[in-house]
Amino acid sequence: MIGHAGFGHVRGSAALSTEWGRPGGGLRLRPSAKARPALTVTAMSVAGARILAQLHEEGICMGTWGTGPFDNDAAADFADALDDAEPEEREALIRGVLTRTVNATGWLIEEQEAVAAAALVAAQCPGGDLVDTADGPEEPMPVFSDDLRELADKALARIMSDETGSASNWVDPENGKQWQAGLNRLRAVLAPPERSIPLFDVGP
Structure with a gap:
């Protein structure tokens, strides 16, 4: 599934989104964490219903608009949650979502959050790409503990091994390949460097 660029998440305001192909999928309102007014859908015009039906038929999910770590x-x-948290709480939020994903059984309910968390950890590793504040958190991240690197890699490995997760839910196979390639790039950066074993000079 891939989202439409014009219907994605709007930072700081309410955004209408659909999630097709997931348990309980259907029309729902997903307002930003920074502004969550009480919104309900009581009626929909015939034209609006036809548009949503067409989006569904074309495999478009308004809750996902790209293949990047923060494109959903x-x-x-x-x-938003990281921005709202105190600076000293941000690493704990990232550690928590990664740990729960590694230890999860069954449906990975925090799969997308874990990918985003892994991207933030990778950004602090040699060769990692910086996360654009237009997509990711606007507030600076603390310097993460070294062990988060391996934890993030394990979380991505868990996600990529999930046969019922995002890896198999993309309507357009090319988008799925791009998403998997992005995770592979993150894992290549996160993978701890191989430790060289010193050789002893045994002499003749």
């Missing part, structure tokens, strides 16, 4: 509502909400 769940990751954008996670970025």
